[in-house]
Amino acid sequence: MSYIDHYKKLIESELKSNKNFYFMRAVAPGADYFIENGFPLKKKGNERWKYLDLRNVTSSNFIKSIYEERISTDFESVLEKLNSCGINIVEDEILIVGDEDNHLAGRNFIEPEGIGASSPSKTNIGEIANPEEDGFIALNAAVADITSFWIDENFSKKALNIVFAGQSQDERLVTERMCIKILKNTEVTINEIHFDSNFNTLNIPVLEIHLDKDSKLIHNKVILGSEKDMNFNFTRVFQEEGSSYQNNSFCHSPSIGSNDIKVIMSGEGSECDLRGIYFTNNKNQFNTHITVDHLAPNCKSNQFFKGVLSDESKAVFSGKIFVEKGAQKTYATQKDLNLLMSKGAEIDTKPSLEIYADDVECSHGATAGNVDENTLYYMMSRGLKKETATRMLVRGFVDEMINSISDDKIRKFASNQTELILPNLAFK
């Protein structure tokens, strides 16, 4: 039985059990696309994934994890870890994905003031994250666990933590889908945290975010992968006029995975600022894939990512800036800087610009280098051991990204995680 047949059966059984007519609208195209195309394994013409070895994705027939598995002890320990790093989980700051029988297609939802469940009839799943864009997104759409909600001004200036806890069994497929609408004039922070457990699991979370006029979202994303799991993380954002989207990603690579962000700047005068750091080690492979579509005039976008690569790991950065014909006065920048800690580590950076407007200002640049020998010598000449000096240098490199995280708790959390990651990097 081919892996596609396996998922076909899974999709069919999901379709049978899912009685909600409205969600079906989105599920069907995903199902069709996936059954036809499967995962994006082909190298030819496959710009997004061709640098990664995706074979492991089909090495097991993953089955859907059931919710009980997910909130077991692992979830508790995640909360504890967060607490110990200074994140106080206040009841109304957490969204817990819950049990089977409620109106959110099987989600139990704690609704703090200013946040409400969107009705299925008003939730257009797949509207922003097109299932035909990618096999992973398609599979997610076909068998998604859907949570759909809006946030309004009553939640302004607050932070919502969304914690994706580790799974507790091998060969599980996790396909969370969240559709989030930030209503007009609302200004919020969302902290999306993925704590992957050390099991052979295939995580494909997809967040669809719609920013209404003049709203502002700071989206902090933390992916803490493990040696065994796979995590293909997608964020799809749609921006209306005058809205602002900020993404700060902190990724410690899973065995294989991605941080895949696409921002559609559809409204005039909107801004987005995408930043992040990725650490890769062992033989892990991690893809940072960023797309910004400038569809309206007077928009400003910024992409700034850094990578620290050790051992025989591999990272890919592909950043795309697309400027539509009418999107005059676009200002778009892109930068990707990489620190290679060992000879075996590999980075592929592929910037791409596609510009159809004439009055635009775009810049891009990428670098990859080893720890600078002169700098190391300078530091050692002050009495610092080589490891101490190297760690300080890497820390300095990383800090620029961490310091731009505006949420205090997440910044501290990322900083502490960095301290845990650094000693494990091989300095060669």
Added chain:
Amino acid sequence: MDNKILEIKNLKALVSETGEEILSGIDLEIGDGETHVIMGPNGGGKSTLVNVIAGRDSYEVSSGSIKFKSKNLLNMNIDERSREGIFLAFQYPSEIPGVRPWQFMKAAVDAKRKANGDPELSVREFSKIYDDNLKKININSDLMKRSLNEGFSGGEKKRNEVFQMMMLEPNLALLDETDSGLDVDALKAVGDAVNNLRDSKRSFLIVTHYQRLLDHIKPDFVHILINGKIAESGNSDLVKKIENDGYESFA
């Protein structure tokens, strides 16, 4: 009291990568508390000499020996040499993004104290010494909120080198053109800093192109380094000879 802090014998050194010989047999002895000055034409090997003493591994010592406090220096790593009491003020100090001067110096001072079996300084004790020294060398403390040396002017970098020397209190300070690019006030501040640190336990090896530094710091010995060899040694009178005749008369 005829102790030698540094004894260099027939030192030859090459560029590791190419094998090109830069130092072709240097003999130099520095006694406790002495101040030596090295002058010489561009490319003569002055920086190479002080970097070989500091332990830079892009150079390879092909023959000869260096002893520091009677120990074989060539067996020690760069950082060990520093903790033993060698300090090099760089001709071109590195800019280190993301690393704060305070944090850097605290780590350096602690590393040295630890090697000597002394306890780490508390943040408070350290900060006091740090602030005092900044004031002495007249560095604006706002500057030190940036990343180390990043965006520092040439002169500010040099002052910062001297500041680090004051913090680490070495037994042998190697100053590689620390006076180049300094304004008159900075030059005086550097001169004062060196003079304040001069005592029977501390020696200096100062590389310079200009007599004006020697108006502030009176050296015990002056050496002229040409083509990887010391062409002549003497006292301050040598400097006047250079000013009048240039280096050609020594070649």
